[in-house]
Amino acid sequence: MTTEIQEPDQARLEQTLGQLVVDMGAAMNGALVLIGVDLGLWRALDESGPTTSEQLAARTGLRERYLREWLSAQVASGYLTYEPDNDTFTLSPEHAMALAREDSPVYLAGGLHLISSVYKDRLRITERIRNGEGFGWHEHDPELFVGTEQFFRPGYRANLVDVWLPTLDGVVDKLRAGATVADIGCGHGVSTTLLAQAFPQSTIRGFDYHDGSIARARELAAEEGVDNDTFEVASATDFPGSDYDLICYFDCLHDMGDPVGALRYARGALADDGTVMLVEPFARDSLPENLNPVGRMYYAASTVLCTPSSLDQPVALGLGAQAGERRLADVAAEAGFGTFRRATETPFNLVLEARP
Template identity: 55%
Template sequence: MPQPNQEKLDAFLGKMVGDLGAIATGAGVVLGDRLGLYTAMREGGKMTAAELAARTGTQERLVREWLSGQAAAGYIEYEEMTDRFYLSPEQELVFADEDSPAFMAGAFEVLSALWLDEEKVSQAFRSGKGVAWHEHSACLFRGTERFFRPGYNANLIESWLPSLDGVIEKLELGAEVADVGCGHGASTILMARAFPRSRFVGFDYHGPSIERARKAAEEAGVSGNTRFEVASAKAYPGTYDLVAFFDCLHDMGDPEGAAAHVHVSLKPDGTWMIVEPFAHDHLSANLNPVGRVYYAASTFVCTPASLSQEVGLGLGAQAGEAKLRQVVTSGGFTRFRRAAETPFNIVLEARP
């Protein structure tokens, strides 16, 4: 066995310290988000630990320890002369502004589910039976909505939908739209607000998510042109001008069966919009920071979810465009193209 190179070992251990710090600080992000500490800092400006504790109804000694850890991570700023802590404008966008396209607190909430559900995933590794979406901790459902919503807010109306041939014109005139795998309905509600003449229905097999989506639609004032129903991707009813799948096709046990159902549910000139996590077709091209996050989520959530269902194809969150093309065309679609992309998503357009 070759002897380790000491310089490389030291560098690798340095990387481990950084990674351990990120993991530990991540728990602090979830805590600060849940207690409203970031929001209070955004509203209150530069604050001592005592001031932040008083503003949030929390315990000063614990708040100071949290602030210190966040400052050590570079997630908040510390002013030594006044012993005060504050958020920079950039940090505010990431941790305290849910409408910001840079908001990331929801991502930490998603990743907390990986730790909470590790035992279930361990069992799935041994049995091969997978872990269904509904079997995960509830923080996954809420965190997923909060993680994806900023990207949808930034891109869906302004760039993704306009990248599809003729879809904006239909939506402005009044179209029938299905949002399949809608979760808490963030994408559905966003489209319904932008196109009040169109009619939207969100489908998801997860009943609690549908209940939350219905409440969200009421709160957003879009109940008049929006409804949510419990149905699977292979059995939802209706005929549509546009069917949308947001970050969910790869989670399905039988995505080819879902593609076939989309095909029969579309009008002859209809469009299927598929939004998926960004990935290249080959592993080596995905060995980067974004791929690192997506492979982790795919290991603990996406692939086990697929394996828990019928067929259990197990595409995973880093399937890539070539595999997705095979899935889509197997359902009967003859036209397929990449319509748009961001560092985190690819947007695919399929036509009958």
């Protein structure tokens, strides 16, 4: 039986090629954005206002010919504007918030380190996919850990203390009075240290199975001068302690091989009136509902980061980064939680509350 080959629709073909050209340009320019971060170009543009390539070269001490090409690429990407009458390039305040100002709640440039790491690991991940094997979080290029920290830090700083925690039933009062908190899968400890800074009467314990991340978390906490948080190497099913008032999972439960077992262990470690705070990548409950730019990014990340991590661990459930609230509610119910609800959301995250 032969299958008739259909002739391509010319308009759709042109649309497909156009999208690929756009995507290829974005992939190339991602490296240039990071080069701009590393060389201080975004910061210099933010501080200088409209500037020529010669002025930027004088300000940064870099070769003008390189800068001219870099600036042109950013204009073509829509990140800078160009005024031909006076040959100047300008970084708008809105773009500065995303590309130049690291304390901005919407700073995203650092997250491109995460994407850079994927290209470095591509061949090894391809082999694992070919063989049906997992790829552990700890196996990735170290740039992944830097990118994860820098991608999530702005959102945590902007939302965790002032927006997310107040939506949980009675949690803020406990934290102010002095609570015991476990931050599971804490990575570089950004969330752990934010909690410790905001609630000095509480004890915040960060746990992660990756010893390199725990070492970095300790360094960052010391730099911030925080002394009511601690960091230990431990997994989601063997971390020490009991009677926790709050157990948190920030963008990590879906990476675990056995999320049901992790939440079941957490339920046993909670105080009778304790709370689990589950922060997960934003997703609706079905594929058609997630066909948008955020869903596109998260499905891609899930393919090369989240799902391989889960498949590398016992049980290997493979929730994926776009599990959605309904699937996560099923996981919590199977783990023995009687109450589960969406507390709030952002464009990038679902914030979910589970109670015994």
